[in-house]
Amino acid sequence: MVRTLAGGAAALATAPLVPAPLAAQSPAPARASTAARAAIADVTITDVRTYMLRKAIVIEVVSSAGISGWGESSPNNRDLVATFIRSAMRAQVVGRRAWDAEPIWDDLFFTHLDLGPSGVLPYAIAGIDIAMWDLRGRLAGLPVHKLIGGARRDRVRAYGSFGVDGGRRMTAAQAGERAARFVARGFTAVKLRMQLRERDVDPYPDPTFAYAQAVRRAVGDGVELIVDINGGYTPARAIEMGRRLAGELGVRYFEEPVSSQVPEALRQVVEALDLHVISGEKEYTRWQHRDVIDRAGVDLLNPDVIKCGGITEARKIAALAQATSRRIVPHNTRPTLGTAATLHFAASLPNLGPFMEFPDVDDFTDLLAVLPVGGTFRDGHLDVPQGAGLGIEVDAARVRRAVVS
Ligand SMILES: [Mg+2]
Known part of the structure; x- marks a missing residue:
């Protein structure tokens, strides 16, 4: 050891x-x-x-x-x-x-x-x-959170996250089953990643609504849904789909509906919809997040600690977000050291959003045989590690x- x-x-x-x-x-x-x-x-x-x-x-x-x-x-x-x-x-x-x-x-x-x-x-x-x-x-x-400003909380609500590769990885019914499995474990929020990409925008037919509907039916009305388009819409299509998801399925969080490469297009979506639009996982450093804030105007930023330059830079991005009344919903794709680092960062924030991402541990059986999970999950939350x-x-x-x- x-x-x-x-x-x-x-x-x-x-x-x-x-x-x-x-x-x-x-x-x-x-x-x-x-x-x-x-x-x-x-x-x-x-x-x-x-x-x-x-x-x-x-x-x-x-x-x-x-x-x-x-x-x-x-x-x-x-x-x-x-x-x-x-x-x-x-x-x-x-x-x-x-x-x-x-x-x-x-x-x-x-x-x-x-x-x-x-x-x-x-x-x-x-x-x-x-x-x-x-x-x-x-x-x-x-613990790290005591060195970076102190803890404002000792646990962070987590959402379960899974991707369907535009419908190629699983059927809508299987997506519903996957989401229901998260809820059975105690998650109160789930993210459906549609994984539509910029290289084939506005696909037709578009599987998004059918998948989101299957997930909503599987988890019931009490679970918060985040629909992540992964950048594959034009603004017009994003606005149309955002209205349907909000109006018919009670979705409140809409992630990367258009490419983050075009912040002005993202702003069109932000201004048209009564939804929390999330973006920032492909932005790195305080300078790029300044553009997400100034040009795209999203109110929830999702920097990723293991991508954006680590805890030192993530803290600066969070301060920039605070100075413009934005909140942070940490992006997090790794269940071990990345999750632990994200938890210490999240614990220290005055402007943490409603949740952070936590990947499906079932996708990481090999890795979890080598390293422990980065935080204890219970009651829909991850406990912030308290060890050195x-x-x-x-x-x-x-x-x-x-x-x-
Ligand atoms: Mg995403």
């Missing part, structure tokens, strides 16, 4: 990191705490490692204290993310102090900005940033054995 610094400063006081001058000058009790503080403050990063697991890429940040922090990046094109971290970012992080969250973030981002501010760059930074927050928490003996760091115990040997490439 990974070492955790139970007791934080007290435990470090026994490590061979005590500076000799302090030991010679101070009385015993003060010497212990002063030396421990100095030792914690001086911890540096000694290595950054990546591990490819089934449906995940995990990042380990190793420190001079002999303690590692663990993080996760989005697994999309993860070979590129791993290469980027190993070939370019590792050397920028090794030797740095564990506490320098923002200087390290800025160095990683602005050094490589020529590669583009989206995708691989913020994915890679996210994995390192989350691992470093986990490390800081383990060094301090505190992300609050997840990572078995490093098990992770290494599970590497698939």
Whole structure:
């Protein structure tokens, strides 16, 4: 098992990191705490490692204290993310102090900005940033949410999420069964991802209403429904469908009805509908979310912590959203480290929306044999982990054995 610094400063006081001058000058009790503080403050990063697991890429940040922090990046094109971290970012992080969250973030981002501010760059930074927050928490003996502003809640309502690939993955009846399974487990909100895409907009026939109707019938009226189009509508079609979903099925949340590449088109939908429009999972960094707010005008932003640059950047996006009276509904596709990181972020927010995403654990049997779930699910909510760091115990040997490439 990974070492955790139970007791934080007290435990470090026994490590061979005590500076000799302090030991010679101070009385015993003060010497212990002063030396421990100095030792914690001086911890540096000694290595950054990546591990490819089934449906995940995990990042380990190793420190001079002999303690590692663990993080996760989005697994999309993860070979590129791993290469980027190993070939370019590792050397920028090794030797740095564990506490320098923002200087390290800025160095990683602005050094490589020529590669583009989206995708691989913020994915890679996210994995390192989350691992470093986990490390800081383990060094301090505190959960991450206490280091990023404190907890405003100890649990977060979660919605179950599943995709139907435009109707190709399952029938409408099967979608209803899938949604009903979430409700049977205790979820009070479910997201139906239609996965209509920008490369074939406004498909005809359009399966969306039939699938949403099957889901509504299966779960009953008391469950909140989110319908995610995944960008595949024009504004006119989005407005037409949004009215039907709201009027006939009681849907209140409409995600990415048109491409996020065209924020002005999204604004047309936002202004025409009496629905909460959600967007932001494909936007990374505070600058892109500024455009979602200013140009698209959505009231619910769904940045993804393992994509958008990690906890450090997600906090900035949330502050920007607060300054314009918007709320955050975190996007979250991974059940383990990503979920834990999202929970600490969500716990700290003054402007958290009605829920966060939680994927179907049944889709991650292999991964969950290696890493634990990132938060305990009960009564429709995920408990915010209270252990040191992300609050997840990572078995490093098990992770290494599970590497698939
Ligand atoms: Mg989505």
